[in-house]
Amino acid sequence: MSEDSFSKARTGKKPSIRPGDDGDAGASKRTGDKRERILRAAVEVFARQGFYNTRVSEVAKAAGVADGTIYLYFESKDQLLLSLFEDRIEKLLAFLAKEVGAITDPEQKLRRIIELQLGLLDGERELAEVVTIIVRQSNSLLREHAAPKFVAYLDAIAKVVAQGQREGAFRSDISPHLVARAIFGALDGIALTWALGKPEVGALKRSASQLSALVLGGIRASSETIITALPLSR
Amino acid sequence: MSEDSFSKARTGKKPSIRPGDDGDAGASKRTGDKRERILRAAVEVFARQGFYNTRVSEVAKAAGVADGTIYLYFESKDQLLLSLFEDRIEKLLAFLAKEVGAITDPEQKLRRIIELQLGLLDGERELAEVVTIIVRQSNSLLREHAAPKFVAYLDAIAKVVAQGQREGAFRSDISPHLVARAIFGALDGIALTWALGKPEVGALKRSASQLSALVLGGIRASSETIITALPLSR
Amino acid sequence: MSEDSFSKARTGKKPSIRPGDDGDAGASKRTGDKRERILRAAVEVFARQGFYNTRVSEVAKAAGVADGTIYLYFESKDQLLLSLFEDRIEKLLAFLAKEVGAITDPEQKLRRIIELQLGLLDGERELAEVVTIIVRQSNSLLREHAAPKFVAYLDAIAKVVAQGQREGAFRSDISPHLVARAIFGALDGIALTWALGKPEVGALKRSASQLSALVLGGIRASSETIITALPLSR
Amino acid sequence: MSEDSFSKARTGKKPSIRPGDDGDAGASKRTGDKRERILRAAVEVFARQGFYNTRVSEVAKAAGVADGTIYLYFESKDQLLLSLFEDRIEKLLAFLAKEVGAITDPEQKLRRIIELQLGLLDGERELAEVVTIIVRQSNSLLREHAAPKFVAYLDAIAKVVAQGQREGAFRSDISPHLVARAIFGALDGIALTWALGKPEVGALKRSASQLSALVLGGIRASSETIITALPLSR
DNA sequence: AATGAATGAGAATTCATTCAT
DNA sequence: TATGAATGAATTCTCATTCAT
Numbered sequence: 001m002s003e004d005s006f007s008k009a010r011t012g013k014k015p016s017i018r019p020g021d022d023g024d025a026g027a028s029k030r031t032g033d034k035r036e037r038i039l040r041a042a043v044e045v046f047a048r049q050g051f052y053n054t055r056v057s058e059v060a061k062a063a064g065v066a067d068g069t070i071y072l073y074f075e076s077k078d079q080l081l082l083s084l085f086e087d088r089i090e091k092l093l094a095f096l097a098k099e100v101g102a103i104t105d106p107e108q109k110l111r112r113i114i115e116l117q118l119g120l121l122d123g124e125r126e127l128a129e130v131v132t133i134i135v136r137q138s139n140s141l142l143r144e145h146a147a148p149k150f151v152a153y154l155d156a157i158a159k160v161v162a163q164g165q166r167e168g169a170f171r172s173d174i175s176p177h178l179v180a181r182a183i184f185g186a187l188d189g190i191a192l193t194w195a196l197g198k199p200e201v202g203a204l205k206r207s208a209s210q211l212s213a214l215v216l217g218g219i220r221a222s223s224e225t226i227i228t229a230l231p232l233s234r
Numbered sequence: 235m236s237e238d239s240f241s242k243a244r245t246g247k248k249p250s251i252r253p254g255d256d257g258d259a260g261a262s263k264r265t266g267d268k269r270e271r272i273l274r275a276a277v278e279v280f281a282r283q284g285f286y287n288t289r290v291s292e293v294a295k296a297a298g299v300a301d302g303t304i305y306l307y308f309e310s311k312d313q314l315l316l317s318l319f320e321d322r323i324e325k326l327l328a329f330l331a332k333e334v335g336a337i338t339d340p341e342q343k344l345r346r347i348i349e350l351q352l353g354l355l356d357g358e359r360e361l362a363e364v365v366t367i368i369v370r371q372s373n374s375l376l377r378e379h380a381a382p383k384f385v386a387y388l389d390a391i392a393k394v395v396a397q398g399q400r401e402g403a404f405r406s407d408i409s410p411h412l413v414a415r416a417i418f419g420a421l422d423g424i425a426l427t428w429a430l431g432k433p434e435v436g437a438l439k440r441s442a443s444q445l446s447a448l449v450l451g452g453i454r455a456s457s458e459t460i461i462t463a464l465p466l467s468r
Numbered sequence: 469m470s471e472d473s474f475s476k477a478r479t480g481k482k483p484s485i486r487p488g489d490d491g492d493a494g495a496s497k498r499t500g501d502k503r504e505r506i507l508r509a510a511v512e513v514f515a516r517q518g519f520y521n522t523r524v525s526e527v528a529k530a531a532g533v534a535d536g537t538i539y540l541y542f543e544s545k546d547q548l549l550l551s552l553f554e555d556r557i558e559k560l561l562a563f564l565a566k567e568v569g570a571i572t573d574p575e576q577k578l579r580r581i582i583e584l585q586l587g588l589l590d591g592e593r594e595l596a597e598v599v600t601i602i603v604r605q606s607n608s609l610l611r612e613h614a615a616p617k618f619v620a621y622l623d624a625i626a627k628v629v630a631q632g633q634r635e636g637a638f639r640s641d642i643s644p645h646l647v648a649r650a651i652f653g654a655l656d657g658i659a660l661t662w663a664l665g666k667p668e669v670g671a672l673k674r675s676a677s678q679l680s681a682l683v684l685g686g687i688r689a690s691s692e693t694i695i696t697a698l699p700l701s702r
Numbered sequence: 703m704s705e706d707s708f709s710k711a712r713t714g715k716k717p718s719i720r721p722g723d724d725g726d727a728g729a730s731k732r733t734g735d736k737r738e739r740i741l742r743a744a745v746e747v748f749a750r751q752g753f754y755n756t757r758v759s760e761v762a763k764a765a766g767v768a769d770g771t772i773y774l775y776f777e778s779k780d781q782l783l784l785s786l787f788e789d790r791i792e793k794l795l796a797f798l799a800k801e802v803g804a805i806t807d808p809e810q811k812l813r814r815i816i817e818l819q820l821g822l823l824d825g826e827r828e829l830a831e832v833v834t835i836i837v838r839q840s841n842s843l844l845r846e847h848a849a850p851k852f853v854a855y856l857d858a859i860a861k862v863v864a865q866g867q868r869e870g871a872f873r874s875d876i877s878p879h880l881v882a883r884a885i886f887g888a889l890d891g892i893a894l895t896w897a898l899g900k901p902e903v904g905a906l907k908r909s910a911s912q913l914s915a916l917v918l919g920g921i922r923a924s925s926e927t928i929i930t931a932l933p934l935s936r
Numbered sequence: 937a938a939t940g941a942a943t944g945a946g947a948a949t950t951c952a953t954t955c956a957t
Numbered sequence: 958t959a960t961g962a963a964t965g966a967a968t969t970c971t972c973a974t975t976c977a978t
Contacts, residue, residue: 034937050373052286056973057940066939068975077973135426136370139284143430154427171451174444178424182445185423186416192369193388193415196377210408211416217405218452268962290948300964305949502941518841520754524969534943539970603894604838607752611898622895639919642912649895650888650913657887658880660837661856664845678876679884685873686920736958758952759961768960770954779952 035073038063040126042084047129051081051137081134082145088130089149092116095124096156106164107220110183111212113157117187118208132191154180161219170219183215269307272297274360276318281363285315285371315368316379322364323383326350329358330390340398341454344417345446347391351421352442366425388414395453404453417449503541506531508594510552515597519549519605549602550613556598557617560584563592564624574632575688578651579680581625585655586676600659622648629687638687651683737775740765742828744786749831753783753839783836784847790832791851794818797826798858808866809922812885813914815859819889820910834893856882863921872921885917 041063045054056077060067074080096116100109112121117132119125131153135142142150157180164170190207275297279288290311294301308314330350334343346355351366353359365387369376376384391414398404424441509531513522524545528535542548564584568577580589585600587593599621603610610618625648632638658675743765747756758779762769776782798818802811814823819834821827833855837844844852859882866872892909 053374055971060940067941067973068939069937071974072937136373138287139370139426139429140287147430150430174448178441178444179448181423181427181441182420182448185419185421185426187419188423189415189419190412192373192419195373196381196384207412207415210412214408214413214416214449214452216452217454218448218450220451222456289946301948302950302965303963306962311948521840521842523967535969536944536971537942540941545969604841606755607838607894607897608755615898642916646892646909646912647916649891649909650916653887653889653891653894654884655887657883657890660841660887661883663841664849664852674877675880678880682876682881682884682917682920684920685922686916686918688919690924757950762961769952769962770960771958773953774958 034063034065034069038065038070038073038080039084039087042080043088043126043130043133046081046084046137047133051133056080078138078141081137082141084130085134085141085146086149088127089146089153092124092127092131093149093152093156095121095127096153100156100160106160106167106169107216109160109163110157110215111208113160114183114187114212114215115208117184118191118204120205120208132188135188136192154184157183164219169221171221174219179215179219186211186215268297268299268303272299272304272307272314273318273321276314277322277360277364277367280315280318280371281367285367290314312375315371316375318364319368319375319380320383322361323380323387326358326361326365327383327386327390329355329361330387334390334394340394340401340403341450343394343397344391344449347394348417348421348446348449349442351418352425352438354439354442366422369422370426388418391417398453403455405455408453413449413453420445420449502531502533502537506533506538506541506548507552507555510548511556511594511598511601514549514552514605515601519601524548546606546609549606550609552598553602553609553614554617556595557614557621560592560595560599561617561621561624563589563595564621568624568628574628574635574637575684577628577631578625578683581628582651582655582680582683583676585652586659586672588673588676596659600656603656604660622652625651632687637689639689642687647683647687654679654683736765736767736771740767740772740775740782741786741789744782745790745828745832745835748783748786748839749835753835758782780843783839784843786832787836787843787848788851790829791848791855794826794829794833795854795858797823797829798855802858802862808862808869808871809918811862811865812859812917815862816885816889816914816917817910819886820893820906822907822910834890837890838894856886859885866921871923873923876921881917881921888913888917 038059042059045059045062049058056070057067059080060070063070070080074083096113099116099121100112103109103112115121116124117128119128131150134146135150154177158176161170161176161179165172165176190204190211194204194207272293276293279293279296283292290304291301293314294304297304304314308317330347333350333355334346337343337346349355350358351362353362365384368380369384388411392410395404395410395413399406399410424438424445428438428441506527510527513527513530517526524538525535527548528538531538538548542551564581567584567589568580571577571580583589584592585596587596599618602614603618622645626644629638629644629647633640633644658672658679662672662675740761744761747761747764751760758772759769761782762772765772772782776785798815801818801823802814805811805814817823818826819830821830833852836848837852856879860878863872863878863881867874867878892906892913896906896909
């Protein structure tokens with residue numbers, strides 16, 4: 001169901017040497033600093049206005065740098081979005097590994113993941129936003145460049161589901177990947193409508209716990225028999 | 235968390251009398267025909283390339299009309315997207331009412347809705363695509379103009395959930411609206427990943443039945459007690 | 469978690485910081501220089517081809533800048549014309565004040581004004597052209613934006629006439645403002661036909677002195693009695 | 703001080719046979735009727751909005767015909783303006799000949815001309831408007847196509863002045879053509895400022911008589927000696 | 937490294953003109 | 958003849974990207 005180009009540079013003339021385009025998260029003194037400032041500004045502005053409705057100059061302004069500076073760190077506006085995504089999802093995966101790795105119960109793991117993506121954990125809200133933002137912006141970006149990372153994220157969720165199935169806690173008749181997608185989508189949908197309405201933190205928290213209930217109710221092994229007894233489609 | 239205007243036409247001068255602005259779905263010979271052709275072309279192209287990566291001229295070409303013709307039927311590119319959304323979601327709601335109205339069992343209703351949005355019902359795939367497409371393109375559009383219709387769609391789903399709760403078939407400790415959003419999001423997520431991969435109808439069908447299983451397992455009344463016995467969040 | 473503006477662009481977002489918007493006539497190295505170059509090019513091209521028959525790109529070319537550069541200094545093509553008018557008429561008024569202020573005799577003052585508008589004074593021809601050009605291009609511009617300045621110019625002429633009347637040098641039975649308009653119109657008409665034919669400087673000079681003779685003959689106090697003795701209209 | 707293209711047709715494909723493009727003023731039953739209606743509508747709309755700010759469709763609407771119909775009578779929008787001018791100025795000249803021919807006194811003749819161009823004579827206001835309108839719209843039109851007719855009009859005025867000079871009523875040291883241009887310009891300027899302000903017929907009438915006084919005072923033979931005794935320019 | 941003025945390709949939109957009915 | 962829906966060339970304006978300082 002989706003789409004676009006995300007290729008063509010407007011004029012041409014690829015830049016050559018950029019100061020700190022190491023892709024390394026570790027911020028060096030000046031460089032990484034600025035790169036990070038730009039990324040942070042980009043998340044904020046893209047989240048508010050959308051990628052296509054954001055001018056590079058707006059990101060620059062929000063980052064407190066000159067327009068041209070952005071091109072010292074990123075090849076193009078598209079690359080900026082892509083870098084943003086890769087950089088953040090990597091951190092998200094790392095965070096996930098750490099957070100979830102410490103938990104043994106699959107159910108608790110899923111709760112944690114849900115809270116994480118809804119930005120309810122610590123100061124990691126920004127991390128969470130990026131995934132959602134990117135997915136909503138450019139399918140072409142997603143399709144052509146970011147898909148692997150995105151898939152890795154979904155895989156991480158799926159792995160938890162698979163674990164639950166192995167341990168007998170979760171029903172086995174549903175594909176872990178489907179569950180992962182459904183969870184991701186549900187989270188995305190909740191975030192969307194939450195953003196469309198009047199954002200209210202309490203509501204989001206409540207949604208998180210209800211979604212957990214819903215999802216866990218759905219995959220808990222006990223549901224299995226009943227479900228399969230019904231005709232699945234018409 | 236969001237953004238834009240979706241208002242001003244370039245100059246002004248609203249086209250007052252448009253050839254076929256009857257709003258009638260039945261395409262008359264010349265008139266409704268052309269408007270409809272443009273809408274159909276737009277769905278297709280927007281779905282493939284995304285709204286922002288689609289040139290008006292591309293829609294025109296796909297519709298087999300001249301660029302200018304588009305502006306005989308729609309005020310602007312933005313309005314085209316908006317009209318598309320309003321026109322289709324209305325039909326979707328009507329279709330939903332008809333399809334779902336004939337069913338009494340809430341569970342079966344939800345299955346039907348899921349199949350509908352995944353475009354698995356008859357030739358109504360296009361109807362379904364539009365909702366997903368628009369939601370992915372412009373939040374501002376959604377927020378400022380299309381939100382009411384979108385909400386109506388979610389409400390229709392929520393109503394089914396509420397019915398199930400009243401009848402005692404579904405657990406009552408989860409907000410029907412949350413369920414609606416979650417279902418919508420899950421469907422959207424599934425459609426997205428389906429589109430990102432190599433679209434294969436069988437897979438989508440399987441996903442539909444699994445998602446039904448997941449969701450129904452999650453909201454069936456039997457899940458209730460178990461869930462609430464667990465700590466809802468960390 | 470959201471996005472775009474959809475507000476674009478085409479219309480809003482006033483260029484806030486323009487490179488050289490000092491309004492200062494003295495061209496600094498880069499800045500005022502370019503704005504001034506564009507204005508000068510605009511006068512020239514508009515004068516030759518007319519506002520509506522001039523493409524922005526033609527002005528750009530004449531100014532030796534890129535098309536987009538024009539929009540760094542002026543909001544739109546219309547604004548360029550308006551700015552041109554305001555900028556120049558202001559200078560014209562200033563020049564008028566200086567030139568005419570030094571003269572005491574009202575008759576001599578009028579002569580000077582006539583010469584000024586015909587572009588016979590020094591290198592001030594360009595100043596003069598603008599007034600004539602704008603008046604001929606857009607009534608709406610004149611009506612909606614430039615009228616005050618234009619009126620100020622006419623007022624300046626009227627003031628001289630009024631002075632002459634007070635001093636008894638000019639007849640008092642004709643409205644100073646009417647005289648001002650007539651003089652302006654006559655000058656404009658002369659310039660027009662001069663431009664329509666084969667421009668020849670000598671001719672313009674002769675015209676100036678003859679027009680002075682005509683006008684002064686018409687408003688000199690001595691004419692008064694004779695005139696009023698005749699039936700003014702049918 | 704002048705300009706434009708007035709040439710290029712937008713697409714091409716010159717029409718071939720038009721119903722009533724005889725250039726004949728005598729309106730045939732259907733044809734001339736419609737042609738005349740279009741012309742009248744054009745004067746009105748062009749006068750109000752200016753040629754370049756008027757859409758062909760607006761003229762059509764004002765004339766109560768379809769857009770395409772205009773092209774049955776006129777080759778192009780440009781040609782419409784041109785035809786308008788030629789048609790009307792011819793009538794204006796004829797009217798002038800009749801009106802002025804009946805008068806012997808040059809002074810009275812000039813008064814009459816002034817009143818005519820200000821649209822103060824009978825129902826001939828429209829005739830008068832056209833001259834003023836065209837002169838303000840497209841110099842290129844004037845320069846390339848209408849100049850001869852326009853010159854004929856100015857000549858008619860000049861002739862009256864020359865007659866007065868021959869008869870000794872007007873001073874001989876001013877070129878009749880210059881006087882003609884000055885009168886034309888003054889009238890034009892008065893009409894312009896009248897239109898820019900709040901049109902009020904009384905004011906226009908008063909202006910006419912004052913302008914007559916001014917002009918006649920300026921060219922009456924009695925002014926001569928005094929004038930020439932002064933230095934004409936700096 | 938950083939800046940931000942300048943660039944110019946690209947895109948939406950308009951509107952004179954055509955032509956099938 | 959008349960119509961007006963359709964056409965598509967032309968034009969303004971935007972904004973990602975460059976590069977001289």
